[in-house]
Amino acid sequence: xxxxxxxxxxxxxxxxxxxxxxxxxxxxxxxxxxxxxxxxxxxxxxxxxxxxxxxxxxxxxxxxxxxxxxxxxxxxxxxxxxxxxxxxxxxxxxxxxxxxxxxxxxxxxxxxxxxxxxxxxxxxxxxxxxxxxxxxxxxxxxxxxxxxxxxxxxxxxxxxxxxxxxxxxxxxxxxxxxxxxxxxxxxxxxxxxxxxxxxxxxxxxxxxxxxxxxxxxxxxxxxxxxxxxxxxxxxxxxxxxxxxxxxxxxxxxxxxxxxxxxxxxxxxxxxxxxxxxxxxxxxxxxxxxxxxxxxxxxxxxxxxxxxxxxxxxxxxxxxxxxxxxxxxxxxxxxxxx
Numbered sequence: 204x205x206x207x208x209x210x211x212x213x214x215x216x217x218x219x220x221x222x223x224x225x226x227x228x229x230x231x232x233x234x235x236x237x238x239x240x241x242x243x244x245x246x247x248x249x250x251x252x253x254x255x256x257x258x259x260x261x262x263x264x265x266x267x268x269x270x271x272x273x274x275x276x277x278x279x280x281x282x283x284x285x286x287x288x289x290x291x292x293x294x295x296x297x298x299x300x301x302x303x304x305x306x307x308x309x310x311x312x313x314x315x316x317x318x319x320x321x322x323x324x325x326x327x328x329x330x331x332x333x334x335x336x337x338x339x340x341x342x343x344x345x346x347x348x349x350x351x352x353x354x355x356x357x358x359x360x361x362x363x364x365x366x367x368x369x370x371x372x373x374x375x376x377x378x379x380x381x382x383x384x385x386x387x388x389x390x391x392x393x394x395x396x397x398x399x400x401x402x403x404x405x406x407x408x409x410x411x412x413x414x415x416x417x418x419x420x421x422x423x424x425x426x427x428x429x430x431x432x433x434x435x436x437x438x439x440x441x442x443x444x445x446x447x448x449x450x451x452x453x454x455x456x457x458x459x460x461x462x463x464x465x466x467x468x469x470x471x472x473x474x475x476x477x478x479x480x481x482x483x484x485x486x487x488x489x490x491x492x493x494x495x496x497x498x499x500x501x502x503x504x505x506x507x508x509x510x511x512x513x514x515x516x517x518x519x520x521x522x523x524x525x526x527x528x529x530x531x532x533x534x535x536x537x538x539x540x
Contacts, residue, residue: 239457242533249529255522263326270323273306275316277323277489281305282314291504299507307511311501313487321511323489325519327401332470334405339412339470340463344455346413347420348447352428358421365414377407377473381482397488404474404483412470416462423455457534464527468520475516491516 243249262269270276282288287300292312294300299308299317307317350361384403389395427433428451436446471491477483478492479499486493491512498509 239533243529246529246532248525249533252522252526252529255518256526259325259329259519259522262322263329266322266326270319273318275305275319277315277319278487279316280314281316282309284314288312288314293501293504299505301507308507310497311505311508312497315487317508317511320489320494321515324491324494324512325515327484327489328471328474328491331401331404331408331474332467335408335412335470335474336463336467338405338409339466340416340459342409342413343416344420344452344459347417348424348451348455349443350417351421351424352443352447352451354425354428362421365417368411369414371411373411373473374476376411377477378480378482380407380410381477395485397484400484400488404477408470408473412466416459416466419458419462420455423458424451427451427454461527461531461534464523464530468523471523472516472520 275281282294282300287295287305287309288311289295292314294309294311296302296308299311301308305316305318307321309315310317310320346361346365350358381403384406385395385399388399388402433446433450436450441449474483475490475492475495478490479496480492481496483492484490494512495509498505498512502509
């Protein structure tokens with residue numbers, strides 16, 4: 204005969220994630236966020252990827268401190284000043300000039316320290332991608348919420364505008380309009396400030412980066428606006444802004460979070476690609492894309508220089524994508540761990 208305690212703790216209606224303690228006692232009041240956190244902690248891949256991503260973020264934030272402790276900066280031409288390059292601009296020492304003074308070697312051509320370039324390159328690429336992601340998420344969520352809730356003519360007009368923006372080929376748009384935006388702020392013959400190029404890259408990527416999330420939010424709002432709690436809020440006289448903020452937005456935050464984690468690595472690779480093609484950040488600003496651009500000229504003679512930024516980008520992108528998958532699984536109440 205099953206006791207009352209056993210029935211309470213092992214009944215079919217109990218969430219297995221809610222069980223804890225040596226006796227299987229059920230804690231009261233555990234929220235969906237707490238259950239999601241429990242599921243995420245059980246995902247070893249997600250935890251490892253979260254640690255890797257956090258390390259990249261810390262490196263980007265602490266780049267000045269790291270280079271100060273290291274004793275090198277990304278702008279000094281160590282290879283030329285210290286005679287570390289031969290007549291062809293290649294490191295004299297093997298493995299790209301790796302030694303006790305330059306842990307990752309020196310850059311072919313100019314002779315800058317590769318480790319300092321890599322650390323500051325993470326800062327540049329991640330900073331641009333983060334700005335684009337934040338702007339895209341804010342715009343996509345705002346547009347999708349009001350488009351889906353208001354419906355009718357608003358939905359039609361905004362939907363056709365989104366279709367128009369999505370019809371542009373992204374890479375061609377980025378390549379064509381980045382110089383145009385820079386020229387709007389810098390007169391011919393004048394020096395180009397770094398922040399101008401930074402802002403131009405953020406603007407062009409944001410211009411075509413918010414529509415996909417906006418459509419996803421709109422689709423969710425269309426299914427939520429007919430729910431009973433939304434109808435009750437509407438009948439009680441609540442304003443549209445209040446309904447959107449208090450009733451709709453809390454129910455789509457998990458989707459927004461997952462899409463944000465998947466969008467950021469896409470923006471990192473897009474920014475690096477633009478710099479590689481020559482329309483992104485410009486020398487001497489450290490950047491992952493510029494490192495790939497320079498390495499492509501010397502990969503047959505100095506493969507080491509391409510190795511470090513290549514490994515860093517692959518690890519970052521893979522870790523962030525796997526982290527996004529883990530977050531999605533953790534937020535899905537149907538996921539069984």
